[in-house]
Amino acid sequence: MPQQQSLALSDDQLEAINRAIEKNMPEYIQHMLTSLSAADIAHLLESSPPRQRSLIWKLVPIEDEGDVLNELGEEVRQFFTDQMNVAELISILEDQDIDDTVDILQNLPQKITRQVLDSMSQQNRHRVEEVLAYPENTAGGLMNTDTLTVRGDITVDVALRYIRLHESLPEPFDQLLIVDRKDHLSGTVSIRRLLTSPTSSLLSELMEETVHSIPVTMEDSQIAQIFEREDLISAPVIDEQGHLLGRITVDDVVDVIREEAEHSVMSMAGLAEDEDTFAPAWKTSRRRAVWLGVNLCTAFISASVIGLFQETIDRVVALAVLMPIVASMGGVAGSQTLTLIIRAIALGQIGKSNISWLLSREFLVGLFNGLLWATVVALAAMYWFDDTVIAVVIALALVINLIVAVLAGAMLPIALKALKIDPALAGSVALTTITDVVGFLSFLGLATLFYG
Amino acid sequence: MPQQQSLALSDDQLEAINRAIEKNMPEYIQHMLTSLSAADIAHLLESSPPRQRSLIWKLVPIEDEGDVLNELGEEVRQFFTDQMNVAELISILEDQDIDDTVDILQNLPQKITRQVLDSMSQQNRHRVEEVLAYPENTAGGLMNTDTLTVRGDITVDVALRYIRLHESLPEPFDQLLIVDRKDHLSGTVSIRRLLTSPTSSLLSELMEETVHSIPVTMEDSQIAQIFEREDLISAPVIDEQGHLLGRITVDDVVDVIREEAEHSVMSMAGLAEDEDTFAPAWKTSRRRAVWLGVNLCTAFISASVIGLFQETIDRVVALAVLMPIVASMGGVAGSQTLTLIIRAIALGQIGKSNISWLLSREFLVGLFNGLLWATVVALAAMYWFDDTVIAVVIALALVINLIVAVLAGAMLPIALKALKIDPALAGSVALTTITDVVGFLSFLGLATLFYG
Known part of the structure; x- marks a missing residue:
């Protein structure tokens, strides 16, 4: 029987951590934090009043700080990034995905963003700048550039061997994107199709040519509607000429849907959708x-x-x-x-x-x-x-x-x-x-x- | 360059269909409907006043009726199912997934549900009854039973060959569920892992034992939180003894999130979350x-x-x-x-x-x-x-x-x-x-x- 992971931070755990803060037991908190996922730590921070929040943040292991930041709501995240110096930001952003890095940079002052960018490897800087150029609420701002592309003229067998060369694959890995020599998107082959087709078939024979590809300028609310209606897991993002630029994944779309829905409720009371529950x-x-x-x-x-x-x-x-x-x-x-x-x-x-x-x-x-x-x-x-x-x-x-x-x-x-x-x-x-x-x-x- | 599918029903298309209804041009509407996806037709029905809605529904190709019904909001769906006789319901539900069938049956009168169930093959009836037994807003009511399970003592190569024997795979296909002889869930192997590991490895070596498995009685709002926090694509559902019962997929969770969010907004004005915009x-x-x-x-x-x-x-x-x-x-x-x-x-x-x-x-x-x-x-x-x-x-x-x-x-x-x-x-x-x-x-x- 599998070990049941703590599915969500329980009220009891919250209680325990708060008691530990009151009793000034940092070792105990540190121990608890190591057993929590980044999402749980983020939830703990968002559920804590300012003083406790600052104390807990100091005890988050440095290597987890970037992941935790990514899971935080915009307002709470900015509270922490505002207090960091450029060196800290650089070290935190080092291991993050392009889209997550962009998310964080978008809310920093121009000058600091520039300094962080300058510290990156040329390849990474180029990638980040590419995504930064698109407005936050469009496909461009939402996409990730870690796509795995192949040509249509190879067989299933070759594709599988090519895939096996990778140490890790983009997540979720639901479809192969087929591009031509000029990086135009020609179609997609779902992994389900790849795994059930004869190994000698050519990808171009299996390829779906009708693709739910997203223009890079499309607004996020429309993207969310398409994902919802068509039950998509990921979708390629293309420019006007049909060049593949990246892809959008369902986990980011889920966030868009949640934010959109909260926007309606909160706006009616004149509040921002990412309003920090525990703002001073x-x-x-x-x-x-x-x-x-x-x-x-x-x-x-x-x-x-x-x-x-x-x-x-x-x-x-x-x-x-x-x-x-x-x-x-x-x-x-x-x-x-x-x-x-x-x-x-x-x-x-x-x-x-x-x-x-x-x-x-x-x-x-x-x-x-x-x-x-x-x-x-x-x-x-x-x-x-x-x-x-x-x-x-x-x-x-x-x-x-x-x-x-x-x-x-x-x-x-x-x-x-x-x-x-x-x-x-x-x-x-x-x-x-x-x-x-x-x-x-x-x-x-x-x-x-x-x-x- | 791939053929761009109509990404969402445009206002112009809506206009055109409404004009066609006014001018009594059923052939034109029928032609338009064949070019739309089930989700688009459902959206068209939900965006139409009662008279137009009935007219359009009559023109939906019979083989698409089930898919369209599934995409409709509960209130609009019930409007149509209330008018169907048992024979029509049976023919529509024939090709639907277990969870979708259950969704529709849950809103029908007991007597009709009984008659529809009696018409099913014993295997299907058994599966549907199993899911019907769980409350709609729990993991049991949300899960699908079309899981693909394997034992841990086989190699990657054997697993891939076993997978290739299937004509089609459950969707999304993001992980293999590993069970023991007594159908206890022992762990999962992600397809990403499967595709990048040596073909001679045993699944039990690759297996994640810490699984986000969902107890069958868990409420849907909590499930949504777990999916959101952990960026899940699917998660296995287990009973108290750890037996695998089915799995929940992210597309259903997206619907839960949307409904939950709408519930808050709509309830504040005393409205139901699935309120039909065009109710008489x-x-x-x-x-x-x-x-x-x-x-x-x-x-x-x-x-x-x-x-x-x-x-x-x-x-x-x-x-x-x-x-x-x-x-x-x-x-x-x-x-x-x-x-x-x-x-x-x-x-x-x-x-x-x-x-x-x-x-x-x-x-x-x-x-x-x-x-x-x-x-x-x-x-x-x-x-x-x-x-x-x-x-x-x-x-x-x-x-x-x-x-x-x-x-x-x-x-x-x-x-x-x-x-x-x-x-x-x-x-x-x-x-x-x-x-x-x-x-x-x-x-x-x-x-x-x-x-x-």
């Missing part, structure tokens, strides 16, 4: 202050709408009691549509051909729910304040606000996307402003009409 | 009505808090103007913390050892932002209403509400998780109730004290 108080406060400030502006807009109707509220104070209901129901209805449409845009489901259907559907949903909950709220208001006018006014205002909310929820992300503004970030603030303003305006405005 | 109006309305109803309850709770202070509002109407600011700032500050903590829980970062640090950090963030924005709002209120009392009251209320908000945002998801309630679903409603109640109570309560 002052840093966290400063960042969140910005978002609170933006929201304060919208709150003042709503308040000034209410301000227009002070006289009416002065006459019928029940309006002040009920007005948040209209605004809040609009906010909830709108955010349901907003969330659905933001996801649909991310999945590439929205196009000219189906927007009008979506808008009519949302209109009907707003109308139906508006009528339903207007009835409930009107009855409750009637029972509470014994005032028919207020019941009618709140019912009308609810129907209006719910319809406006769902239409705004559907149109805002599409409009923001067209304006190249991130809908996940700006959508909910813009929507709340609309539903608050329309909610207060319709409710208090109608009340002013009816009572006036 | 009545179905959408009914579902959203429930969430709006829940939120209406919390809105009435806030309203009743305001109701307690009608007299004070009647005396100082400016209170009605400013009170939504206090509630809304609390809501925003709380939801930032809530989102951060929900993500941290999902990533397994929160444990007994770091909760107290997090709570003190959040307290400081609440205090800092409370003081900052209280000053701004107090100055604005002073300028607007020329009333020192109202400025002091709103400043105090803001500080109180922001501190309560961040603490509630941090503690709620931890408490809900402990109560086995989904924090993403219930967290924001519970938080809004707290920040509204505390916001109105502190602001109007303090005002009553100061003015009384």
Whole structure:
């Protein structure tokens, strides 16, 4: 029976390490760290408050530092790289893959990047610079250049013997990339095919010519969609002329998918997707202050709408009691549509051909729910304040606000996307402003009409 | 140069198909569908309103229906399977993998599942029933049973010859699983290792004994974390006694990651993660009505808090103007913390050892932002209403509400998780109730004290 590896860092282990830190037992921590994988150590660092984090980092074996850095989220990683001098960085980056080195260099100051590059062997520097030239969120920035290529005019047997000459193979090793003399990608042969075909077959006979090759400029979100849809393990990256430049592997794509998904959740609360859970108080406060400030502006807009109707509220104070209901129901209805449409845009489901259907559907949903909950709220208001006018006014205002909310929820992300503004970030603030303003305006405005 | 496959369904293609539907040109659509992959057809169906969707489905070649079904989201898939009779289901499931068949059967009525199972060959039925017995969101429900196993006492050469006897190999084919006579998993040999080792080596010499083997009862979110951390392509699934039961592959894990991430975003708006973007109006309305109803309850709770202070509002109407600011700032500050903590829980970062640090950090963030924005709002209120009392009251209320908000945002998801309630679903409603109640109570309560 195989030895079961610790599958993930357990809460108990975290506890034990934290106790060891409190009791100042560095030897014990050092011992524990040697039994953990780089990914586990990274997880431990990300799950630790600043003081513990610095202590643990000092105890990470030097030879593991590079691997651990690679497994860290961008924000936490930068915290450590910012404290390193050029010599430390050089020694850490020495054994890393090209794409991992690039990841780290991308977040360093230009001057330091230059110094690190100068220290590399010419071949490595050339490779790193090649990848550094592409934007981080494109195929070029994501690819690795450690491809294993062969010509199509050799047999399976020769290919297998050639493969056996290597001490280690690129990982994952799912397909052979077939190139011609000019390094144009001609096709691929999967290892599965290679291992089940007659040893005398030519690779060109086994080769798949229809390849999921990725243009070097393609954006990472689109790459993720292709990997997901086609269940790919790796895919070759080519330039405009069809030259093979490198390949993208599924492990990097998994990271893209996770980051993308977290981006939506975190942006809606005005947070960055790689937000460090254990960032110190002052840093966290400063960042969140910005978002609170933006929201304060919208709150003042709503308040000034209410301000227009002070006289009416002065006459019928029940309006002040009920007005948040209209605004809040609009906010909830709108955010349901907003969330659905933001996801649909991310999945590439929205196009000219189906927007009008979506808008009519949302209109009907707003109308139906508006009528339903207007009835409930009107009855409750009637029972509470014994005032028919207020019941009618709140019912009308609810129907209006719910319809406006769902239409705004559907149109805002599409409009923001067209304006190249991130809908996940700006959508909910813009929507709340609309539903608050329309909610207060319709409710208090109608009340002013009816009572006036 | 390889033929570039259409990498993803473009907006133009969507347009063209929709125009063809409007103009009633089924031959043209049929022609287009034959050029699309199953994943692309599934994407087309998911991006189409109901009427178009039914029309397109009828034109999908029968032999592709199974593959397309497998690529569809659960809700859309069920829409089609609900309309099929048993004979159709049987013919569609005939060529599918065990895990895909199970996926589809899991959502069918018991009676139909029984009938489909009865139609299968005994071997297939046995395999499907084995997987059906495990909950959908565990390793058992996720695994495939098409493993290729060998004994450790054979040489690389024999293993390669044995592999070559197969017409096709399980996909992805990244490692050989080594079992003993009693089907206990003894270890794995990666194909990379197999292809670079001397042909006379015994597999037992090359074998990795430390295997990332997954217990059959492990939950899918934990499996996803292991795959992500360790960059796995596949992992064997074992029972308590260490018997090999099957394996999990990265393509299924990618789906888990995507669903998990979408679950957080969608739940926060009371939506299901596999929500059909193009569900018909009545179905959408009914579902959203429930969430709006829940939120209406919390809105009435806030309203009743305001109701307690009608007299004070009647005396100082400016209170009605400013009170939504206090509630809304609390809501925003709380939801930032809530989102951060929900993500941290999902990533397994929160444990007994770091909760107290997090709570003190959040307290400081609440205090800092409370003081900052209280000053701004107090100055604005002073300028607007020329009333020192109202400025002091709103400043105090803001500080109180922001501190309560961040603490509630941090503690709620931890408490809900402990109560086995989904924090993403219930967290924001519970938080809004707290920040509204505390916001109105502190602001109007303090005002009553100061003015009384």
